[in-house]
Amino acid sequence: MLLQNKKIAIVGGGPGGLTLARLLQMKGVAVKVYERDINKDARVQGTTLDLHEESGLKALKQAGLLAAFKQHYRPGADRMTIVNEHAEIFFSDHEAKPEADFGNEHFRPEIDRGPLRMLLLKSLQEDTVVWDSQFISAERQGDGWLLHFKNNASAYADIVIGADGANSRIRPYITAIKPFYTGISGLLGSVHDPEQTAPHIYELLKGGKIMAYGGGKCFIVASKGDGSMSFYISYKTGEHSLKNLADKAHILSWFKNDFLGWSTVWHQLLEHAETPLMPVPVYCMPTDQSWETLPNLTLIGDAAHLMPPFAGEGVNMAMLDALELSECLAGETYNSLPEAISVYETNMRKRAALMAQESLDNGERMHSEHALQDMVSFFNDHDLQ
Ligand SMILES: Cc1cc2nc3c(=O)[nH]c(=O)nc-3n(C[C@H](O)[C@H](O)[C@H](O)COP(=O)(O)OP(=O)(O)OC[C@H]3O[C@@H](n4cnc5c(N)ncnc54)[C@H](O)[C@@H]3O)c2cc1C
Structure with a gap:
């Protein structure tokens, strides 16, 4: 085996890095994961993730973890309601x-x-x-x-193996290519006890x-397993125009101003959100990116091919x-590490480029003036099959 007596370092213990560690250990490989978080109990923030049959679930199945997944996924959480800015239902x-x-x-x-x-x-x-291993630099030895x-x-x-996400510190050791700004930014927030605080x-x-659409703007709300809700409000705006919004009155006046015509129903979420709301400008690695393969360093996940979250493919690709x-x-297929890594990278870039393009296209569709009609017909065509 190519990895006999080799030490493997995975930098980043997100879904990509941990899945890789598991799969390599199953083949007897010596692997360490260096993770920035202080310990395993550090709070993992963000929206929920949907895993796809041909990618995320396929990897879990190979890792012998499908049964564990079935114990922890949330039945029914994938069901969707599409509404307009007045919270009137167009699809469910x-x-x-x-x-x-x-x-x-x-x-x-x-x-x-x-x-x-x-x-x-x-x-x-x-x-x-x-744990507590924030990578800062590397030198050849x-x-x-x-x-x-x-x-x-x-x-x-x-x-x-760089698995350290969107702002990868490993990436510059293999490529100078940087993500570009897509023109869309959002604010991420969460609400505890929504049954009481945001009943509607x-x-x-x-x-x-x-998913709520109106006037080129988008408001996505998701339930979470701990009973809370997360939300992501996005629209087309300047790269640095959204700041940390900490003050409730400021948040509401921002929403009323930038989401003109949206119902007061949405105010329930903003009034009871944990603060600050986190600004998330949306970036993407160029879909035609390429680099020269190194014999001893490569990338997976967002570190390799950061893409917008609008097709739900990021974690699945990782x-x-x-x-x-x-x-x-x-x-046992390849004769050398450069050959094995080169085959992986070529296929990975090709596959991820298609998904990144789909994510960019979805981002455009979800933030257009006719997003509501487009998304309703998209889900009518695809979802209920
Ligand atoms: C608002 C939003 C919503 C999203 N929704 C979805 C969705 O619905 N479906 C979907 O598929 N994807 C979604 N994504 C994208 C998804 O989160 C990522 O594609 C996915 O998490 C990538 O996995 P990863 O393992 O490559 O990186 P990450 O999940 O980012 O993990 C990277 C890990 O590396 C660690 N790390 C970072 N820097 C260092 C360092 N210097 N040293 C050591 N460790 C480090 C981090 O702490 C982290 O644990 C969303 C993203 C955002 C921002």
Whole structure:
């Protein structure tokens, strides 16, 4: 095997990095994950994730973790209501969609980020993850790399895999290409106890998702396993125009001003959101990117191919990268590491470029003046099959 007696360092313990660690360990490979978070209990923030049959779920199946996933996913959380800016319903699949339909390519079960991370962590050998290891730099040492971390620790690895997400610090060691701004930004927030604090939206949500469209603006709400709701409000605006909004009165006046004509129903969420709301400008790696393969360093997930979140493909591509890279590195097909990494990277870039383009196109569609009609007909055509 190409990885015999090699030390592998995965930088970043998100879904991509942890899936890769699991798959490599199953093949007997010595692997460490260096993760920035202080420990496993650090709060994993963000919206929920839907896993797809041909990518995220495929990787979990190969990792022997489908049964664990079935214990932790949230049946019904993939059901959707599409409304206009006045919260009037134009589409709902709550009645028609089955709770579980594993094996159907249109079934995209939802899981919160925290439980997904926990089930991956539990599958790893003890001490695989080295917490509180924020990577800051690397230098070549022999045929491998000496990695340096913010806590002053260092570690040697024969092969380094950057799985450190959107703002990857590993990426510059292989390519100078940077993500570009897509023209869309959003604010991310969450509301606790929404049944009491935002009853109208809670009723509409029914444990699933709401997508609201009006005037080129988009308001997405998702239920979470701990009973809270997360929301993401996005529109076309300047790259740096959204700031941390901490003051409730300021948040409301921003919404009333920038979301002119939207119903006061949405104010329930903004009035009870945890503050500050987090600005999320949307970036994408160029779809025609390429780089020269290195024999001892590569990228997976957002580090390799950051894309907008508008097709729900980011986490799925990260987990499929993990599966394909593990097969290239720890399989018997290739004669050398450069060959194995080159095959992985070529296929990964091609596949991710298609998904990134779809995500960019969806972003345009979701933020156009006729988004409501377009999204309703899209889901009528695709969702209820
Ligand atoms: C608002 C929003 C909504 C989204 N919704 C969806 C969705 O519905 N479906 C979907 O598929 N995708 C969605 N995405 C995208 C998805 O979150 C990412 O594509 C996915 O998490 C990528 O996984 P990853 O493992 O590559 O990186 P990440 O999940 O970003 O994990 C990277 C890990 O590396 C660690 N790290 C970072 N820097 C360092 C460092 N210097 N040293 C050590 N460790 C480091 C981080 O702490 C983290 O644990 C969304 C993104 C956003 C912003």
